[in-house]
């Protein structure tokens with residue numbers, strides 16, 4: 194029978210209930226029982242919504258206190274030995290220690306889930322890892338769903354994806370050596386599910402979207418030959434990319450069905466349909482799990498009908514991927530106008546879309562006449578709306594010439610012009626932009642948004658924060674100052690709120706990691722800049738000091754990556770539109786006397802396509818967009834960029850081609866290993882490799898930073914080396930921020946003295962940090 198389903202539902206809660214409960218629990222304000230009740234209530238609600246919408250099963254196992262990848266490690270019993278926990282008796286408190294670290298141990302590392310803005314916890318394995326099973330939370334939740342009358346479909350991260358995305362913490366080994374044990378553990382779990390009477394299990398193998406080494410691909414058939422015989426029907430889910438090249442492999446796997454992401458790659462259908470075996474389900478992901486646009490029901494029905502004829506009841510339909518990446522419920526957006534709301538669907542509305550599509554497919558279009566007509570009206574209105582199309586913006590993009598993405602002079606000639614007025618000492622010091630976003634700042638903004646604080650009072654409060662940041666930087670002795678970004682809720686949303694072509698939500702939260710969320714703005718139309726966005730704040734900050742104030746902007750690629758983006762025109766074109774808006778802001782900052790300007794691109798690497806074959810095209814347009822945003826200035830104006838969270842070495846030529854005068858990058862957590870590539874590649878401009886990790890409240894000692902400075906000096910010519918932290922300081926508190934910066938400045942003074950005396954830095958006594966650091970605490974609440 195044709196089934197309608199979703200691959201997973203967001204668990205943070207429509208009002209971020211899980212976030213509030215987690216943070217209360219971590220603060221000690223509520224006990225474990227109260228936390229458990231919040232979790233149970235959220236699961237109950239989300240299952241009810243799926244059932245009420247008319248879906249045939251509910252996803253179980255998508256709920257996680259922190260992260261589903263960590264849950265999988267716990268389920269398998271594969272915990273890092275260094276914590277000394279017994280997986281079979283793991284407590285919720287211990288679970289959070291794995292996620293967030295404890296006094297003795299750093300948290301599990303966190304990294305981006307494929308090309309999304311969600312971070313998962315990276316399981317740690319070693320050659321002796323065991324997989325004897327862990328606590329039975331999944332089985333409990335299945336019983337819970339069933340006791341509420343639902344048809345429970347457990348969702349698991351598949352064994353090959355789990356293993357491939359894990360890391361070895363100690364000596365490197367071939368992770369595939371662990372496959373037999375991992376496979377056996379999955380077989381035991383599936384048998385247990387079968388014994389409970391579970392019929393279908395969704396098993397996610399998104400690594401099929403990547404360029405996989407042959408040994409990993411070859412592992413699929415034998416693993417699933419075994420798992421497919423464990424007594425439950427397996428629906429193997431792929432998503433995020435075209436998996437056409439694996440159609441033969443997938444058709445031959447011992448699974449009962451395969452799921453395809455037809456939103457990302459609709460062309461796959463024509464490859465799969467002709468060769469799809471008569472005994473297997475083909476589940477089509479036709480409702481976008483990663484964006485907020487309402488489905489074009491008529492167009493989707495056409496596609497589904499094409500598959501219906503050959504597949505019959507073996508055709509399933511659902512979301513393209515888990516709805517984890519969507520905000521929860523449009524019903525809470527009472528400030529969006531009716532027209533815009535008719536163009537949108539959040540997770541809850543997507544459930545209805547899937548159910549309606551199933552009905553339309555089985556019972557004919559007449560059975561869904563009302564939603565179909567509404568969908569068609571919305572599509573027509575959207576296509577023709579003056580909110581979307583701004584001919585002047587499009588004309589400006591078309592008129593871009595090659596010279597618009599180039600500075601006048603090359604860097605070697607710009608550098609003396611900049612130094613002539615900047616008069617910076619050797620090893621100039623700066624920070625990445627943000628200073629602590631204190632609860633006073635956040636509650637002032639919340640009061641302003643509620644109308645309880647007027648604009649003038651809010652402005653004064655933010656100016657006071659800016660002044661505080663400036664005075665502290667002066668006292669510390671930094672060379673290039675920042676205003677601190679107090680006025681920004683988020684480095685992307687803030688710009689989305691001010692640019693034409695964007696809409697923003699009140700409550701469209703999406704989990705970024707753990708309890709932390711972001712509210713991506715909605716990029717719905719051609720983008721332009723009605724008025725300056727940052728100039729008044731930066732100019733105010735500059736008015737407070739004679740030192741150079743660095744203007745702070747988010748770059749076009751990062752704004753694109755961290756927004757919900759329209760899908761009717763190419764991403765490359767949208768990015769150029771944003772680039773032009775940023776270019777105008779850069780020009781206005783320069784006019785206002787801000788002559789050092791940073792354009793952040795932390796998502797530049799994240800935007801890289803999953804398949805290498807698509808890289809060069811992306812790097813070409815993304816790099817051009819950055820240069821368009823940065824090239825409209827005088828050669829004496831210094832352009833910085835900043836990148837973090839990334840492995841940069843495989844795209845260094847593209848980073849160099851961005852031609853920023855200075856790049857500050859996250860390097861301290863890799864002990865400067867990330868910098869080596871910059872040295873080998875002979876990166877041509879100035880670099881500020883982070884000399885301390887901002888992700889933990891721990892204050893690094895002067896000697897530790899000196900050691901990293903020495904390592905950096907071995908790779909980057911000293912006249913092109915800057916000293917700065919790894920990333921912004923918004924998630925830190927002031928006491929540790931000041932202490933760490935004080936030490937950074939002291940380390941810099943010592944390094945400068947050594948330089949002046951022509952001696953090497955004395956780093957003999959300095960070992961790498963002995964105390965474990967949180968892997969990434971801006972990501973670790």
Ligand SMILES: CN1c2c(nc(N)[nH]c2=O)NC[C@@H]1CNc1ccc(C(=O)N[C@@H](CCC(=O)N[C@@H](CCC(=O)N[C@@H](CCC(=O)O)C(=O)O)C(=O)O)C(=O)O)cc1
Pocket residue numbers: 310630632635636637638639640681682683684685686705708709710711712713755795924971972
């Ligand atoms: C650098 N990172 C970012 C990513 N994506 C972005 N779009 N932005 C990023 O900065 N991706 C990669 C990383 C992810 N890292 C983080 C780090 C930290 C957070 C985080 O702290 N998120 C906050 C929400 C931030 C925000 O939008 N703040 C708003 C609203 C604050 C709020 O909740 N206010 C309360 C009232 C508070 C009070 O009265 O005291 C309310 O409205 O109810 C603001 O400052 O105005 C979080 O809390 O989750 C995210 C990603």
Ligand SMILES: N[C@@H](CCS)C(=O)O
Pocket residue numbers: 625626627628684745793795835837920921922923
């Ligand atoms: N300017 C931003 C960059 C973060 S990646 C900040 O300092 O928070």
Ligand SMILES: [Zn+2]
Pocket residue numbers: 625795835836837838919920921
């Ligand atoms: Zn950063």
